Amino acid sequence: MRDVAIAGAGYSEIARAVDRSVGSLTLEACRNALSDAGLTSKDVDGIATYPGGHDSVSSFYVAEGLGLPKLNWFEDLFGWMPAGITPVIAAAEAVRAGHCETAIAFRTVKRNRTRPPGQGFGGRVGGDAQFRAPFGDVMTSQWLAMWARRHMHDFGTTEEHLGHIAITFREHASMNPVAPLRDNITIDDYFASKIITTPFRILDCDFPVDGGGAVVITTEERARDLPKSPVKYVAGVFASGPRPDWEQWDDLTHMASKYAAEALWRRTDITPQDVDVAEVYDGFSWTALCWMEDMGFCAKGDGGPFFARGDARVGGKLPTNTHGGSMSGGRLHAISHVIECVQQLRGECGARQVHGAKTGVVTAGGGIMAGAALLSRSE
Amino acid sequence: MDRPLPQPDQDTEFFWEGLRRRELLIQHCDECGHWIHYPKPACPRCGGTRVKPKAVSGRGVVHTYTVTHNAVPGFEPPFAVVLVDLEEQKGLRLVSNLIGVPPGDVAIGTPVEVVFTDVAPDVVLPLFKVRET
Numbered sequence: 410m411r412d413v414a415i416a417g418a419g420y421s422e423i424a425r426a427v428d429r430s431v432g433s434l435t436l437e438a439c440r441n442a443l444s445d446a447g448l449t450s451k452d453v454d455g456i457a458t459y460p461g462g463h464d465s466v467s468s469f470y471v472a473e474g475l476g477l478p479k480l481n482w483f484e485d486l487f488g489w490m491p492a493g494i495t496p497v498i499a500a501a502e503a504v505r506a507g508h509c510e511t512a513i514a515f516r517t518v519k520r521n522r523t524r525p526p527g528q529g530f531g532g533r534v535g536g537d538a539q540f541r542a543p544f545g546d547v548m549t550s551q552w553l554a555m556w557a558r559r560h561m562h563d564f565g566t567t568e569e570h571l572g573h574i575a576i577t578f579r580e581h582a583s584m585n586p587v588a589p590l591r592d593n594i595t596i597d598d599y600f601a602s603k604i605i606t607t608p609f610r611i612l613d614c615d616f617p618v619d620g621g622g623a624v625v626i627t628t629e630e631r632a633r634d635l636p637k638s639p640v641k642y643v644a645g646v647f648a649s650g651p652r653p654d655w656e657q658w659d660d661l662t663h664m665a666s667k668y669a670a671e672a673l674w675r676r677t678d679i680t681p682q683d684v685d686v687a688e689v690y691d692g693f694s695w696t697a698l699c700w701m702e703d704m705g706f707c708a709k710g711d712g713g714p715f716f717a718r719g720d721a722r723v724g725g726k727l728p729t730n731t732h733g734g735s736m737s738g739g740r741l742h743a744i745s746h747v748i749e750c751v752q753q754l755r756g757e758c759g760a761r762q763v764h765g766a767k768t769g770v771v772t773a774g775g776g777i778m779a780g781a782a783l784l785s786r787s788e
Numbered sequence: 789m790d791r792p793l794p795q796p797d798q799d800t801e802f803f804w805e806g807l808r809r810r811e812l813l814i815q816h817c818d819e820c821g822h823w824i825h826y827p828k829p830a831c832p833r834c835g836g837t838r839v840k841p842k843a844v845s846g847r848g849v850v851h852t853y854t855v856t857h858n859a860v861p862g863f864e865p866p867f868a869v870v871l872v873d874l875e876e877q878k879g880l881r882l883v884s885n886l887i888g889v890p891p892g893d894v895a896i897g898t899p900v901e902v903v904f905t906d907v908a909p910d911v912v913l914p915l916f917k918v919r920e921t
Contacts, residue, residue, distance in 0.1 A: 533795035537826050542792035543913055545856060545863040546883045554854035555871055562852070562896045604866075606856040652832060656871055656881045657825060661852060 413505045414632035414639035414787060415497075416625045417446025418748040421517070423587055423620030423739050431519040431621075432466045436474045438621035439513050443475075446625040447636040448511065450475040453625075455482040455509030457496035458516060461742065465517045465621075475513075482509040491647060491669075491774025492516065492690070493622070493744030498645035498782055500626045505642075510627060516744040517621030537654070550614060550693065552655045553776055554606045557695035559661040561608065563710075566698070568608050570713025572599035574694040575612040575736060577721050582733025584723070584761035589618055590737040613694040618739035622748050629787060638787060640754045644676040645782035653777045664696070665779035666703035666772065673770075673781045674705070681705035685766040686753045687727055688746035691734040696775040701729065704770065704781070728763045743773035747782070754786045791862030793911050799827045802841040807912040810904045813841040814880065823877045846902030847919060848872040851881060855891040868894040872916055887917045 419441025421434040443449060453475065456468040468483040482503045486495045493516035500512035534542040541547065560566050575594065582588035594612065602612040632639030648668035652658055674680065681704060689700035698712035706727050707715040715721060721729035732738040732749035739745065750769040752758050772781040796804045806813035815824040819836030823844070830837050851873040857866045868891040874880045886894055887903055900916040907913050 532792065534792045535795035535797060538792075539794035539796065539800060540826055541883045542861075543794055543907070543911075544869055544883050544885050545791070545860045545867055546869045547792075547860055548856075548858065550858075551854050551856055551869055555852040555869070558854060559852040559896070604855075604857045606854045606858060608854075652879075654826070656883060657879060659879055 410505050411507065412629035413501045413626060413642040414629040415642060415751050415784065416627050416632040416635050416637065416639055417442045417444070417448065418624045418751045419445050419622070420587060420745070420748065421621040423589060423618055423741070425589055425618055426520070427619040431464070431517050432470055432474065434519070434619065434621045435466050435471060435515060435517040438517065438623040439471055439475060439515055442513065442623040442625045445637065448625060450477055452511050453477050453513055454480060455500060455503055455512030456480060457484045457486065457500040457503070457512060457514045459486045459490055459492055459495045459742070461492070461518070464519060464521065471513065471515065482512065489778050491778050491780030492742040494645070494747060494771060494773035494780040494782060495647070497624060497626070497747050498647065498780060501642040501645055504626050504628060510631070512626045513623055514626060515621060515623035516742050518740060518742055519619050520617045548606065550609055551606045553693050553696060554609050556661040556664070556776065557608055557693070560695065560699065563662050565710070566713040568600070569596065570698070570717050571608060571613055571694045572596050573716040574691070574697055575599055577716055577719075578691065578730045578734040579737045581723060581731050581761055582737035584759065585732045585738060588733040588738045590616055590733065609693055612736070615692050615735035615740040616737065618741065620739060620741055622741050622744035624747055624751065633787070638755055640751045641785045641787045643679065643783040643785050644673060645780070646672040646676070647778070647780045648672050649778050655776060658777060663703055664699050664775055665777050666700045666774070666781075669772065669774075669779035669781040670704045673783060677783060679768060679783060679785075684727065684768050684770050686731060686750065686763045686769040687729045688731070688750045688769065688771045689729060690743055690746065690773045690775055691730060691736050692775050694736065697730065697734065700772050704772065723761050723763060731758065731761050731763060743771070746771045746773065750784050754784060791907060793908055799829060803827060804911065806841065807904060807914060808910070810912070811843050812846045812902050812914055814844050814874070814876070815839050816842040823880045825880055825882070844874055844876050846914070848874040848882075848900055848916070850894065850896055850898040850900060852896055853894045855894065866891045870894060870916065872900055882914060884914060884916050887915050889918060
């Protein structure tokens with residue numbers, strides 16, 4: 410097995426609404442990642458993506474669009490998966506195993522403007538949704554809101570705690586030139602924002618945007634000969650628990666993140682205390698809170714106070730979502746979390762740089778599915 | 789728009805058919821005694837395939853909830869969605885709504901019991917009301 414590194418990372422244009430196709434955004438992100446790596450499309454022989462709910466383009470689209478000579482490995486990952494981290498882990502493991510030499514992993518998101526959340530259900534509903542939709546339970550925000558509510562009940566987590574998560578990520582976004590939401594907010598702004606489904610307000614939710622991101626993954630040996638300092642892919646995992654179901658899950662105060670954390674830390678001598686920067690999935694504020702607890706970055710139940718004390722701020726104990734996360738940096742389904750971690754470990758982050766950052770964790774997913782990866786600066 | 793209605797399949801028809809007879813049926817594993825929801829052709833605890841519907845008491849406790857302020861098909865916001873823990877087994881949960889409780893008064897730990905509620909000529913939903921203890 411070979412050591413693997415992320416050699417390049419790039420975004421497309423990112424904005425609330427971009428009047429371009431999802432394919433055009435994808436190819437821009439991939440070209441930027443290749444250029445960042447100092448490579449060309451002729452060097453690429455592997456591709457992975459998470460096309461989500463069929464809202465993005467496939468590996469083959471990119472192979473054609475970039476004019477790749479051939480593919481030795483490709484994977485389009487559908488269904489309940491931990492979003493944008495999924496193709497990164499899959500591609501890194503493919504390079505590690507020798508299936509391919511250099512792979513692109515990408516995720517592009519184009520907002521659905523034809524219907525607002527929860528409006529797709531009408532008439533007769535099958536599958537598991539037949540047990541939810543007739544009761545008005547149709548949005549992911551409702552499912553996780555119920556998990557958050559149980560956490561508040563069991564551990565004393567408060568709405569003010571959740572507000573501090575939004576404030577922290579917005580402060581970080583204010584130092585990120587590509588973040589779509591860069592104006593700082595106060596706790597009063599938080600409490601004044603519209604309630605979506607309790608305890609979540611609009612400022613607890615990720616911010617939908619159009620855009621994409623891609624990373625280039627190759628062997629660490631090859632990455633050392635490239636212009637940018639390589640970021641080593643130490644380990645990556647996907648995980649879930651004994652009853653992967655949104656309602657029948659055993660303990661709603663732990664997400665699948667608990668199992669991803671166990672699997673990740675088992676794979677390495679690095680411990681949670683060694684981590685310098687954390688980019689954790691924040692589809693909702695509470696998702697990030699639960700990730701911090703389950704990864705062992707704070708005690709179980711201390712996630713709220715952790716954010717309220719400022720421990721997650723740049724300059725704090727463990728800077729978290731230094732790009733603004735999905736809540737203020739835009740909902741790029743965690744590919745932005747991967748890119749931010751790479752840029753932090755290279756020291757490229759300007760005002761929001763975590764000084765001396767050597768080890769970073771990226772996580773994605775919430776509720777019943779989780780993925781996590783450990784990255785470190787190559788010495 | 790009206791409230792969405794269930795489209796049963798071969799595995800779930802018994803649940804909706806039972807409700808039309810004012811019975812709350814949950815799949816039960818004859819091999820290990822585990823209650824199984826959502827219905828599946830095998831038991832998630834022991835892998836057994838001798839599973840069949842069995843009536844439950846319809847009594848439970850509110851495990852958690854959310855009060856939704858967004859517009860959702862068939863519902864006038866704000867409204868509460870609850871997860872009810874049925875008394876037969878820890879973690880055996882139904883998504884539902886509470887009758888007779890303003891959304892702001894819904895609380896974790898409230899004892900509840902099923903109310904069979906007609907919402908269409910062929911559909912009865914298991915809603916819940918506060919249970920006097």
